[in-house]
Amino acid sequence: MASLMLFVAVLCQVLRIAGTAFFEVQYPSVVLSAEIGGNVTIRAGPDSGSIFLKSSTRGSIYIDGTDMMAIIEDPEGNTIQYDKISGAFPPGVVLNKDTGDISGVIPDIDAVYEFGIRATDNHGKHADQTFTILTREKNQCRAIPCKNGGSCIDDISDYSCNCPNAYGGKNCQLDCVNNAVGVDSGLMHIPDAQMSAHFSHADYAAWNGRLHGSGWVGEQVLNSWLQIDLGSVMRWFAVTMQGAVSSSFYTTAYTMTYSEDGDNFQTVKDAALNTLIFNGSTLYDVPTRTVLPVPLQARYVRFIPQTSATNPGMRVEVFACPQ
Numbered sequence: 001m002a003s004l005m006l007f008v009a010v011l012c013q014v015l016r017i018a019g020t021a022f023f024e025v026q027y028p029s030v031v032l033s034a035e036i037g038g039n040v041t042i043r044a045g046p047d048s049g050s051i052f053l054k055s056s057t058r059g060s061i062y063i064d065g066t067d068m069m070a071i072i073e074d075p076e077g078n079t080i081q082y083d084k085i086s087g088a089f090p091p092g093v094v095l096n097k098d099t100g101d102i103s104g105v106i107p108d109i110d111a112v113y114e115f116g117i118r119a120t121d122n123h124g125k126h127a128d129q130t131f132t133i134l135t136r137e138k139n140q141c142r143a144i145p146c147k148n149g150g151s152c153i154d155d156i157s158d159y160s161c162n163c164p165n166a167y168g169g170k171n172c173q174l175d176c177v178n179n180a181v182g183v184d185s186g187l188m189h190i191p192d193a194q195m196s197a198h199f200s201h202a203d204y205a206a207w208n209g210r211l212h213g214s215g216w217v218g219e220q221v222l223n224s225w226l227q228i229d230l231g232s233v234m235r236w237f238a239v240t241m242q243g244a245v246s247s248s249f250y251t252t253a254y255t256m257t258y259s260e261d262g263d264n265f266q267t268v269k270d271a272a273l274n275t276l277i278f279n280g281s282t283l284y285d286v287p288t289r290t291v292l293p294v295p296l297q298a299r300y301v302r303f304i305p306q307t308s309a310t311n312p313g314m315r316v317e318v319f320a321c322p323q
């Protein structure tokens with residue numbers, strides 16, 4: 001709005017010097033500014049927008065240092081036709097040959113457009129002049145899209161958010177410690193092909209190891225594991241596990257390893273740098289949630305049963321944010 005007021009003030013000054021406007025400028029959702037001497041800057045407004053330069057009957061306005069009236073005034077009052085004879089308008093902007101209107105939607109980019117306009121009367125007399133329109137890329141950060149204290153970085157036709165560590169997503173809208181990647185059988189964002197295991201009991205394959213699903217069951221404690229491929233490296237914050245698949249397939253404690261490349265795995269440690277022992281089931285079907293001491297970078301996470309009732313069973317969910 002400040003720019004708009006500046007524009008109006010300067011335009012009035014130009015008009016006072018120049019007399020009646022030859023061009024009217026309308027600005028539906030476009031911010032305009034002008035400098036004395038006639039340079040006009042058109043900024044893509046909050047919703048981008050349209051710009052119209054409309055001819056009226058008398059007067060002049062300076063655009064890019066040129067008195068439009070001086071080049072296309074026809075003393076005989078005959079009809080004038082307008083043509084673009086060189087250069088380019090901003091994409092989407094067109095000239096009306098009869099009225100001289102230049103109109104269209106301003107592109108959301110920083111750019112300079114130069115073009116030549118010829119005004120021809122019905123005796124074939126003509127005058128040419130070159131004009132310049134500057135467009136300014138819209139600052140998408142003005143709409144304050146980043147939530148939860150994220151800082152906004154404006155970009156061409158876009159923006160990005162630098163999120164505090166505990167938040168993620170395009171707008172930092174995801175609370176990472178509670179953001180399920182979707183192993184859960186009710187979500188299924190992680191496809192079966194991204195679930196694998198080392199040893200699976202008959203009828204309890206890896207892809208059954210979904211929270212609230214039918215369950216994965218390993219063959220032997222310590223040798224078995226269930227692995228979830230998150231699909232890309234993520235910031236990993238927490239896990240939930242239902243440690244029991246049945247009264248005979250029960251995991252009471254487990255450890256975890258993680259990897260970015262699927263080859264080199266590291267063990268999740270506690271604050272004292274000892275292997276973290278995750279709690280499994282104490283009650284059948286009750287999920288147990290563990291928040292990691294610090295968030296870790298991982299694409300592959302492995303659940304490794306440590307203690308179990310007969311064979312180890314698991315149904316899991318992983319909480320993480322995209323990078």
Ligand SMILES: *[C@@H]1O[C@H](CO)[C@@H](O)[C@H](O)[C@H]1NC(C)=O
Pocket residue numbers: 035036037038039064
């Ligand atoms: C108008 O724009 C031209 C080209 O960018 C520049 O050289 C000139 O100084 C500007 N005029 C004013 C009054 O700012």
Ligand SMILES: *[C@@H]1O[C@H](CO)[C@@H](O)[C@H](O)[C@H]1NC(C)=O
Pocket residue numbers: 276277278279289290291
């Ligand atoms: C496991 O459970 C015990 C007892 O409730 C608790 O003290 C411990 O912090 C839990 N371990 C983890 C890793 O959450």
